[in-house]
Structure formats: C-alpha cells, structure tokens
Amino acid sequence: MCETMNKSRTVCKIISNELLTDQIFEMILECPEIVNEAKPGQFVNLYCRHLGRLLPRPISVCELNKDKGHLHLIYAIMGNGTKEFSTYNAGETIDVMGPLGNGYNTDTVSDIHLIVGGGVGTPPMVELCKQLKGRKIIVVGFRDNPYLVNRLKEYGEVYVTTDDGSAGFKGNVVEFLEKKSLKGSIYACGPTPMLIGVQAYADKYNLDASLSLEERMGCGFGACVGCVTKIASNNDAGFIYKKVCKDGPVFNAKEVLFSCN
Ligand SMILES: Cc1cc2nc3c(=O)[nH]c(=O)nc-3n(C[C@H](O)[C@H](O)[C@H](O)COP(=O)(O)OP(=O)(O)OC[C@H]3O[C@@H](n4cnc5c(N)ncnc54)[C@H](O)[C@@H]3O)c2cc1C
Numbered sequence: 001m002c003e004t005m006n007k008s009r010t011v012c013k014i015i016s017n018e019l020l021t022d023q024i025f026e027m028i029l030e031c032p033e034i035v036n037e038a039k040p041g042q043f044v045n046l047y048c049r050h051l052g053r054l055l056p057r058p059i060s061v062c063e064l065n066k067d068k069g070h071l072h073l074i075y076a077i078m079g080n081g082t083k084e085f086s087t088y089n090a091g092e093t094i095d096v097m098g099p100l101g102n103g104y105n106t107d108t109v110s111d112i113h114l115i116v117g118g119g120v121g122t123p124p125m126v127e128l129c130k131q132l133k134g135r136k137i138i139v140v141g142f143r144d145n146p147y148l149v150n151r152l153k154e155y156g157e158v159y160v161t162t163d164d165g166s167a168g169f170k171g172n173v174v175e176f177l178e179k180k181s182l183k184g185s186i187y188a189c190g191p192t193p194m195l196i197g198v199q200a201y202a203d204k205y206n207l208d209a210s211l212s213l214e215e216r217m218g219c220g221f222g223a224c225v226g227c228v229t230k231i232a233s234n235n236d237a238g239f240i241y242k243k244v245c246k247d248g249p250v251f252n253a254k255e256v257l258f259s260c261n
C-alpha cells in the first residue's frame, strides 16, 4: 500500500523492477491513488535514496492498471539516478510524487490517430493508445533494439524505425511519415530533434499535433523555473515562457517555439 507523505509525495511499494532489454527497465509500483488520477502523457517524479541526488527524476506514465492499482513505468539507464533505480528490488519502496503535468487530450475526434514515439518517448504511448478511441497508426523509432512493440500491437498498426536499420524502416520516424504519407491527428513524444521534425510535418500538411516535450527538469512541479520553454503569444515579444513540468509537458505543436525556430 502507498503511505501518503504529504499532498502528493507518496511511498510506494515496488511490485517488480525488471530488465526489458539492454539498459531499459520496467518498474511496476503499487500506488492506487496516483493510478486513479493519472492520464496518458502525465509523469511522476521518482526520488533517489542517495542523499547526493536530491532532484527527482521525471518518468512518464506508461500504463495504468486500475484494477490492481499498479503504475507501470519504463526507464532507460541514462546516468546515476536511473542507474540507482535499476538496483531496486521487488518488495522495497520508492518515493513518488504525481501524477504531474498535463497529459494528452484523449477525447479528440479523428478518423486516424497518428501516434509517434521516439526512444524513451515511446513508453507514454502505451496508455495513450489504450485510451484513444478509433483507428490508431503507431510509429515508433529507436536507435537500435526496439522495445514495447508487441504491447503496442494490441492497440493498432505498429511501424518501427531504427537509425541503423537493424529492425523495421532504416531512418527516423519523420522520414517514415513522409515516405508513407501518413495523415491524422498526431500525438508525439521523443527527443527534441524528432519533435521539431514532427512539428514541421504537421505544419506542412495542416495536421493537428500534440507534442510532449522532453525538457530537463529541476523540481518537476512548478517551483524552480528550471524547465521553461518559449510558447507563441500575441505580445510584443511574440512569445511567453511556460513551465514544461506544470503547463506541459504536452503542448499544441502550433504554439511551441523551439530554440532553433
Ligand atoms: C516529462 C518527462 C518524462 C520523462 N519520461 C521518461 C520515461 O518514461 N522513461 C525514461 O527513460 N526517461 C524519461 N524521461 C527522461 C528522464 O527523466 C531522464 O533520463 C532522467 O531524469 C535521467 O536521470 P539520471 O540521473 O539517470 O541521469 P542524469 O545524470 O541526470 O543525466 C544523464 C544524461 O541524460 C540526459 N538527460 C537527463 N534528463 C533528460 C531529459 N529530461 N531529456 C533529455 N535528456 C536528459 C542528460 O543530459 C545527461 O546526458 C522523461 C523526462 C521528462 C522531462
């Protein structure tokens, strides 16, 4: 069971924490309160035990099992924080805050939902696909070594791209969208260069698109201003700053001003 520490930080039991593929782990947590509230595209803050790692690590909601109250998270080992998480065992606990941020709108009416994930931007697409109604075309890109593909196949047609061509289409997801002329309402999550490409694709073909930004974060809940991004505005400057952790991480593609724009 979860034991509430304060408004939204909870101590959660680790149900399992297993290697899925090279450097990629799935952690399942028992946290019914978070699971009941969470939406696809939102994230949780995971806190390290190591006292030198004060900042939480944001990890997206991958899948929600409301019957069991289980939250599924998939994370890649990137540095010391995620490496520490990979050493945790079933039966232990971890401090979690969430759900945080604003997720995807799952009420969108569209003939085709075009779901685009890149690398660690792929996990949030599982719960999104589960909740979206209608036809789903799912395009997921990896450097190599794809994962989650079979789980995504339960919800729609899945296409895989890899940078090295070791699986699926050789190239990136945006090249694949162009090659197949895929059209629909786009939901994307992945590294910034991919999101810039998706934004340009949506603009070129006048498609609705929601982008989940992978900004580096400090607090993860709106207090430190460490995650601001430029959002288009009618003011003199042409933009305002918004916090990715609180106002996002999901934004309408039309309003995001990437720093290279
Ligand atoms: C809203 C949100 C949701 C996320 N969801 C997931 C998820 O579901 N699964 C997952 O594996 N990762 C996810 N991430 C990224 C994850 O938070 C970072 O990989 C993690 O915090 C790194 O911590 P660390 O201590 O292991 O590495 P650090 O030592 O902090 O960093 C190691 C390397 O990772 C890079 N890095 C750290 N944070 C980010 C980031 N936000 N974006 C891009 N590069 C980063 C650093 O620049 C550095 O090169 C998400 C990030 C955000 C902002």
Ligand code: FES
Residues within 6 Å of the ligand: 216, 217, 218, 219, 220, 221, 222, 223, 224, 225, 226, 227, 228, 243, 244, 245, 246
């Ligand atoms: S991470 Fe602190 S305000 Fe967004």
